[in-house]
Amino acid sequence: MSKCEDILARMILYLDDELEAQECGNIRVHLAGCASCRASFDSERRLLENVRGCGPLHVAPPELRARVEKLVSDRPMARFAPPELRERIRRTVEHFGSRNPRLRFVRPAIAMAAVLAVAMFVGLWLLNRSNRGPILRGPSQFAMLAADTHQRHIRGQLPLELVSDVPEQISNWFAGKVPFAVKLPNYQESSGQEKTYRLEGARLVGFKNDYAAYVAYQMRTRPISLVVTSDKVAQPTDGEQIVAKGITFHYNSINGLKVLTWSDRGLTYALVSDLEERGQQSCVVCHQGVKDQDFIESLKPR
Amino acid sequence: MSTATFSQAALEHLDSLYGYALILTRDQTAAEDLVQETYLRAVRAFGQLMANSNLKSWLFVIMRNAWLNQLRHTRSGPRFVELDDENVESVYQNDRVNEDPHVVYLRKLEREQIRLAIADLPELYREIIVLRDLEGFSYQEIATMLSCPAGTVMSRLGRARAKLRRALVSWQPRAAARAV
Numbered sequence: 001m002s003k004c005e006d007i008l009a010r011m012i013l014y015l016d017d018e019l020e021a022q023e024c025g026n027i028r029v030h031l032a033g034c035a036s037c038r039a040s041f042d043s044e045r046r047l048l049e050n051v052r053g054c055g056p057l058h059v060a061p062p063e064l065r066a067r068v069e070k071l072v073s074d075r076p077m078a079r080f081a082p083p084e085l086r087e088r089i090r091r092t093v094e095h096f097g098s099r100n101p102r103l104r105f106v107r108p109a110i111a112m113a114a115v116l117a118v119a120m121f122v123g124l125w126l127l128n129r130s131n132r133g134p135i136l137r138g139p140s141q142f143a144m145l146a147a148d149t150h151q152r153h154i155r156g157q158l159p160l161e162l163v164s165d166v167p168e169q170i171s172n173w174f175a176g177k178v179p180f181a182v183k184l185p186n187y188q189e190s191s192g193q194e195k196t197y198r199l200e201g202a203r204l205v206g207f208k209n210d211y212a213a214y215v216a217y218q219m220r221t222r223p224i225s226l227v228v229t230s231d232k233v234a235q236p237t238d239g240e241q242i243v244a245k246g247i248t249f250h251y252n253s254i255n256g257l258k259v260l261t262w263s264d265r266g267l268t269y270a271l272v273s274d275l276e277e278r279g280q281q282s283c284v285v286c287h288q289g290v291k292d293q294d295f296i297e298s299l300k301p302r
Numbered sequence: 303m304s305t306a307t308f309s310q311a312a313l314e315h316l317d318s319l320y321g322y323a324l325i326l327t328r329d330q331t332a333a334e335d336l337v338q339e340t341y342l343r344a345v346r347a348f349g350q351l352m353a354n355s356n357l358k359s360w361l362f363v364i365m366r367n368a369w370l371n372q373l374r375h376t377r378s379g380p381r382f383v384e385l386d387d388e389n390v391e392s393v394y395q396n397d398r399v400n401e402d403p404h405v406v407y408l409r410k411l412e413r414e415q416i417r418l419a420i421a422d423l424p425e426l427y428r429e430i431i432v433l434r435d436l437e438g439f440s441y442q443e444i445a446t447m448l449s450c451p452a453g454t455v456m457s458r459l460g461r462a463r464a465k466l467r468r469a470l471v472s473w474q475p476r477a478a479a480r481a482v
């Protein structure tokens with residue numbers, strides 16, 4: 001990397017005050033002698049100054065200010081000890097622990113007893129586990145979110161942000177809103193088959209400090225939900241596992257809903273419905289083609 | 303920090319918190335409720351605030367956590383918000399009165415366009431621009447707030463600014479033509 005490229009790469013860190021003093025000095029020296037970098041720097045700085053100078057974007061309404069002022073002034077007693085008291089107690093406990101020989105003996109004894117108890121518990125658990133068949137653990141957090149989102153949408157608590165039955169329109173709407181690409185297939189159009197389901201629309205749902213994509217369908221008045229996120233955020237690790245087409249599907253029944261979760265090509269999906277068996281018929285929202293019928297059949301309970 | 307200092311200092315961040323609540327909820331009433339919930343939680347957890355810690359950053363973290371909690375349990379989902387122009391306008395009433403009225407007008411127009419460009423950004427980008435450029439949090443503080451690595455903050459901020467720049471560049475020629 002040339003000196004100029006290096007400076008340009010670090011310029012934004014400099015403007016954001018994220019560099020050490022020495023690095024700032026190096027950048028200033030370079031800018032003083034390089035007209036080209038100086039021009040880029042000035043342009044970037046102007047943008048940031050303009051953006052930073054346009055705030056605040058909003059002012060709290062006077063009624064809200066009055067409410068908050070009252071809340072803060074009438075506040076109840078804090079439920080937590082203030083920091084000064086916390087520090088005093090810490091010092092007292094440390095002092096007591098180091099001076100009392102009896103306590104010095106008791107603490108390791110308690111720790112050893114605790115280790116033995118944990119070891120016994122783990123041993124019993126392993127023994128019990130070896131006598132059972134494959135373990136079916138509870139549903140994953142992502143599967144729970146999908147089922148909850150499905151139910152709330154049905155109850156009218158999660159209105160769609162985009163109402164559309166055009167897959168491309170929904171795919172485009174998600175662009176820039178979620179940190180991954182969503183591309184809904186349009187099997188019906190390409191296969192020319194009778195419509196067995198209807199695309200309703202989409203919205204964003206919060207999951208682990210980011211957004212997941214939510215798409216709603218209807219199959220003869222029965223709702224189907226598809227929730228998609230990045231496989232870096234969620235991995236379907238629980239439930240009954242069924243392998244089909246090289247993909248491991250995880251099946252859970254949550255509050256009477258059939259939830260299928262799986263990961264494929266960087267994304268993790270959850271499909272929720274109240275359809276029969278494992279709800280495998282809900283897969284037609286993406287797999288409507290005749291050749292996919294075998295795949296759907298393979299998800300049926302044996 | 304004494305209780306009186308806490309009350310005074312916490313109230314200084316009310317506008318910032320309200321702005322952030324509008325970004326998160328996209329609804330004025332929900333934003334007001336979220337601000338109130340944030341202060342309520344802050345008041346209850348005041349004892350947990352360590353000496354010399356950043357009160358503003360702490361309040362923002364409380365707000366984000368309260369909002370995530372609401373997302374999981376709320377009965378009504380987020381809706382798009384109509385910005386309250388009257389409130390925004392009042393911010394600029396104290397523009398330096400001694401300046402050339404034309405310059406003041408142009409500056410106001412420019413601020414308005416930047417505001418609109420920020421409002422048009424996708425939510426994740428709008429959030430990061432507000433946290434860094436308007437509220438002045440460091441990369442690390444934002445990373446803590448959003449529970450993501452500082453590298454993610456840097457890359458998301460870079461993309462957000464690039465998008466903002468494109469939006470403003472496409473506006474400038476038209477604005478200049480109007481202003482002349």
